[in-house]
């Protein structure tokens with residue numbers, strides 16, 4: 001489905017389309033006694049939409065938290081752009097081009113849609129404190145340059161009308177969209193989406209699916225997507241990794257995964273042999 | 275239909291980004307500033323300056339500073355009194371050690387010194403939040419007051435422990451000490467408030483202000499989009515303490531002239547400024563001024579009304595006043611937690627629709 005896209009290389013990244021952008025190898029994560037992730041390995045290739053699926057509590061969100069540096073796995077290595085990554089803070093992962101949205105909307109409630117998205121541009125803005133005090137000259141120019149970028153994203157996601165609305169007042173579906181906008185404002189190389197369509201009606205889901213595909217195809221952004229709706233997963237993703245009780249039980253193209261007996265059992269709740 | 279933005283189309287993001295995007299607001303602010311700078315100085319006398327204008331300007335500056343920290347960055351502080359004391363004592367040491375130093379520079383440097391101290395006491399904010407941070411800043415309050423009371427070096431070993439301001443002039447006009455003219459003091463403080471009010475407004479609508487608010491609203495999400503928590507929180511502590519320190523400096527040098535630290539910068543000042551911020555409106559520059567105005571004027575009104583109007587004994591009136599203030603604050607928190615600034619906004623929205631109810 002990505003057949004029409006010309007091989008894109010994000011500026012500065014050095015990873016070309018189809019190559020491995022991020023890989024996790026033998027990663028395990030435990031919270032005290034609770035094992036959230038056990039010995040999981042998979043990779044994400046540049047330019048693909050990689051779905052991560054699994055029943056509730058399978059460890060999907062924990063996996064994303066590991067990828068963007070929010071949790072630190074006890075074991076395993078993470079390789080980003082071909083280099084093994086040391087333990088890093090979330091803001092460092094962000095500055096290396098990893099953005100995400102959250103399962104439960106995590107917008108800045110007291111700020112307008114515009115300010116939420118502008119915050120996503122923060123890493124790209126360089127003018128120092130003294131210029132900020134003046135809000136004039138180079139600082140104003142910078143602000144306007146980034147405002148233009150943000151307006152492009154606003155147009156892209158069709159949220160012009162709610163620009164100046166405090167996000168706390170928006171309906172849930174729109175909040176999810178603003179959250180996507182904020183992540184896109186970072187111009188990430190890898191975009192992690194944690195259940196972007198949860199709690200949406202059919203129409204909203206269709207819109208969101210279209211946006212995700214457009215982001216992937218127009219900007220060449222690599223996407224890791226957690227989603228429970230199997231229809232959506234089959235339609236959108238290039239490859240799927242399936243987790244269950246913190247372990248990987250399947251990995252491959254959607255058609256294969258759908259037929260896999262372990263996956264069917266996991267979703268039907270067949271008890272474990274052990 | 276007097277207050278509307280209809281017909282005012284913005285054709286550039288530049289115009290949309292302007293400080294007061296609606297023309298009526300812009301003119302109102304300019305007119306207000308013109309009156310404050312050009313008209314009021316001709317009418318001020320000793321009573322008005324000392325009872326109303328100076329406290330209003332100085333506490334306005336302190337409330338502005340605290341609002342940056344609490345309202346914009348979401349970090350609570352009960353150390354305002356202590357930080358104001360830092361500003362005051364920094365001014366005293368600077369003025370007595372470097373008599374040549376211009377008084378405006380003294381005020382700025384005092385703000386700078388307070389910013390450093392603020393950052394030091396802001397360090398725990400990376401690990402602790404909310405109530406626990408409040409307790410940590412409360413410790414700062416008591417420690418600082420104790421320090422300035424105990425260590426003789428800060429008050430140049432004067433026998434009483436009091437500090438009093440040497441006479442200083444600016445542009446040939448005496449501005450500190452008993453011989454300073456009321457209008458000079460007023461204009462000096464007004465200039466600081468206007469300049470730094472403008473700067474605060476600029477900072478909060480740019481990158482740094484957005485980062486503060488991001489940390490306030492959802493610190494985890496903020497970090498995941500690249501906001502550095504420690505740096506951002508400390509910058510808010512520094513910026514806020516700078517303002518609070520200048521307010522302390524002005525309170526000592528311009529307004530009171532002579533102070534004793536436990537009397538002037540106690541915990542009640544910390545609460546007073548915090549109430550100004552809450553009543554005025556958290557996260558609003560205008561709200562800081564409204565809150566300061568309200569809490570400076572209210573006691574005067576109440577006193578005039580009860581003593582002169584109802585003929586109550588001054589002591590009794592004082593007690594009733596404290597009681598009423600407490601009730602007012604509670605009422606505010608219940609009825610309009612977003613403060614006077616929000617009420618003003620609602621009023622403006624009503625005005626836009628007027629004469630239609632919706």
Ligand SMILES: Nc1ncnc2c1ncn2[C@@H]1O[C@H](COP(=O)(O)OP(=O)(O)OP(=O)(O)O)[C@@H](O)[C@H]1O
Pocket residue numbers: 031034035036054055056057058059060061062063103
């Ligand atoms: N911070 C934490 N502390 C303790 N346990 C945690 C923490 N985060 C996750 N867990 C546990 O790890 C396991 C995996 O959780 P995770 O949120 O990753 O699942 P998920 O696949 O995202 O599920 P869902 O589909 O419900 O979102 C669960 O058992 C959960 O209780």
Ligand SMILES: [Mg+2]
Pocket residue numbers: 060061062103
């Ligand atoms: Mg989850």
